[in-house]
Amino acid sequence: xxxxxxxxxxxxxxxxxxxxxxxxxxxxxxxxxxxxxxxxxxxxxxxxxxxxxxxxxxxxxxxxxxxxxxxxxxxxxxxxxxxxxxxxxxxxxxxxxxxxxxxxxxxxxxxxxxxxxxxxxxxxxxxxxxxxxxxxxxxxxxxxxxxxxxxxxxxxxxxxxxxxxxxxxxxxxxxxxxxxxxxxxxxxxxxxxxxxxxxxxxxxxxxxxxxxxxxxxxxxxxxxxxxxxxxxxxxxxxxxxxxxxxxxxxxxxxxxxxxxxxxxxxxxxxxxxxxxxxxxxxxxxxxxxxxxxxxxxxxxxxxxxxxxxxxxxxxxxxxxxxxxx
Ligand SMILES: Nc1nc2c(ncn2[C@@H]2O[C@H](COP(=O)(O)OP(=O)(O)OP(=O)(O)O)[C@@H](O)[C@H]2O)c(=O)[nH]1
Ligand SMILES: [Mg+2]
Numbered sequence: 284x285x286x287x288x289x290x291x292x293x294x295x296x297x298x299x300x301x302x303x304x305x306x307x308x309x310x311x312x313x314x315x316x317x318x319x320x321x322x323x324x325x326x327x328x329x330x331x332x333x334x335x336x337x338x339x340x341x342x343x344x345x346x347x348x349x350x351x352x353x354x355x356x357x358x359x360x361x362x363x364x365x366x367x368x369x370x371x372x373x374x375x376x377x378x379x380x381x382x383x384x385x386x387x388x389x390x391x392x393x394x395x396x397x398x399x400x401x402x403x404x405x406x407x408x409x410x411x412x413x414x415x416x417x418x419x420x421x422x423x424x425x426x427x428x429x430x431x432x433x434x435x436x437x438x439x440x441x442x443x444x445x446x447x448x449x450x451x452x453x454x455x456x457x458x459x460x461x462x463x464x465x466x467x468x469x470x471x472x473x474x475x476x477x478x479x480x481x482x483x484x485x486x487x488x489x490x491x492x493x494x495x496x497x498x499x500x501x502x503x504x505x506x507x508x509x510x511x512x513x514x515x516x517x518x519x520x521x522x523x524x525x526x527x528x529x530x531x532x533x534x535x536x537x538x539x540x541x542x543x544x545x546x547x548x549x550x551x552x553x554x555x556x557x558x559x560x561x562x563x564x565x566x567x568x569x570x571x572x573x574x575x576x577x578x579x580x581x582x583x584x585x586x587x588x589x590x591x592x593x594x595x596x597x598x599x600x601x602x603x604x605x606x607x608x
Contacts, residue, residue: 302316302317302331303317303331303334303432306429306432306433307432307433307434309372309433309434309435310433311403311406313433314374314406314429314430314433315408317331317429318408318426318429318430321422321425321426321429322410322422322426324422328422328425331425331429332425332428335425335428335429335432340428340431340432340547340548341431341436342374342427342430342431342434342435342436342437342438342547343436343437343438343457343458343539343547344427344437344438344439344440344455344456344457344458344547345362345437345438345439345440345456345457345458345459345460345535346439346440346441346442346452346453346455346456346458346459346460347359347362347439347440347441347442347460347462348442348452348453348459348460348461348462348478349442349461349462349463349464349486349488350462350463350467352464352467353462353463353464353467353488353489354462354464354488354489354522354523355441355442355443355462356377356441357488357522357523358460358462358486358488358520358522358528359375359439359441360522361522361525361528362439362528362531362532363375363405363439364525364528365525365528365529365532366436366437366532367402367404367405370404371404371436371437372404372405372406372434372435372436372437373404373405373406373435373436373437373438373439374405374406374407374408374430374433374435374437374438374439375405375406375407375408375438375439375440375441376408376409376410376423376426376427376430376438376439376440376441377407377408377409377410377441377443378410378423378440378441378442378443378452379409379410379411379442379443406430406433406435408426409443410422410423410426423440423455424455424551424552424554424555425555427440427455427551428548428551431547431548440452440455440456453481453482454554455551455554457538457539457542457547458483458484458535458538458539459481459482459483459484460482460483460484460485460486460531460535461478461479461481461482461484461485461486462485462486462487462488463485463486463487463488463498463502464487464488464489464492464495464498465487465489465492465493465494465495465497465498466489466492466493466494479502479505479506479509480509482515483515483534483535483538484515484516484518484531484534484535484538485502485506485515485516485517485518486517486518486519486520486527486531487499487502487517487518487519487520488520488521488522489521489522489523490519490520490521490526490527491521491523491524491526495519499517499519502517503517515534516534518530518531518534564596564599567598567599567602568595568596568599571595571598571599573594573595573598574595577591577594577595578591
């Protein structure tokens with residue numbers, strides 16, 4: 284499979300059947316079209332989603348996150364090399380929650396992964412969601428299901444750009460790899476504690492540069508603050524030259540081996556549900572005039588925060604109550 288853009292030859296008749304059959308055979312154009320349908324939303328997305336239900340997927344999903352310029356795309360490229368040397372097929376979703384699909388970062392990533400674009404065992408797709416209401420969180424699990432149904436052995440999620448996507452991606456991945464590197468500058472280099480919490484494997488990329496040992500010690504010190512029994516391994520890597528990729532792949536394999544293989548699709552369904560429920564709850568609460576009334580009551584000391592939260596959530600859960608005086 285190669286990089287395929289949107290395929291506009293969608294037939295209006297029986298949108299589900301033939302597309303799904305071709306999808307199951309791993310047809311790249313069908314995969315691209317199913318992904319586009321999910322991204323666009325609406326009835327086509329529902330048809331595709333419906334066919335994907337009770338999928339017993341076998342794909343392993345690995346997420347790569349880290350600050351801008353840390354070397355995610357370079358590392359993903361090296362990881363693809365490693366997987367291909369094991370004859371495993373791989374799909375990459377480069378996820379950018381903040382920029383439109385034509386964003387420079389995504390184009391740059393495509394160039395960096397360029398040596399795989401003619402490999403039929405590699406499928407690369409950029410995902411952007413600016414303007415979609417909660418679109419990314421809602422569409423990613425289904426997009427993973429599409430790639431899973433298409434029979435890819437491995438799916439790689441790359442968080443493009445900075446920010447929340449790092450933590451978000453971990454909800455969808457079976458294994459989350461968090462990257463750090465020396466020389467990124469204090470503000471970007473600082474990996475926030477919340478991000479460390481979701482790491483299954485930590486990579487200190489650019490280990491060829493001065494300061495790599497310090498970065499590693501810094502991460503290990505932060506890990507000691509983690510409230511868990513086991514700590515993720517901290518692995519030095521030079522993504523640019525492929526050094527350390529074997530050890531990283533082993534750590535990813537070990538993390539997968541410790542999991543129930545069938546839990547991926549189910550977890551994605553739960554995560555999609557969680558995100559959709561949060562979005563709906565947020566929408567209802569924002570539209571509830573009682574929000575400001577309760578806010579004022581808290582301010583006056585007439586009600587405490589916990590009770591106000593309970594009242595607001597109850598109202599959101601049963602909108603009929605809004606009509607009560
Ligand atoms: N010295 C050194 N440079 C590296 C290494 N890995 C990546 N780089 C360089 O770091 C720069 C950024 O690499 P990218 O792979 O684009 O980083 P990224 O995290 O994908 O960046 P964004 O997608 O913009 O967030 C490039 O110039 C790479 O060549 C490495 O192991 N050592
Ligand atoms: Mg990148």
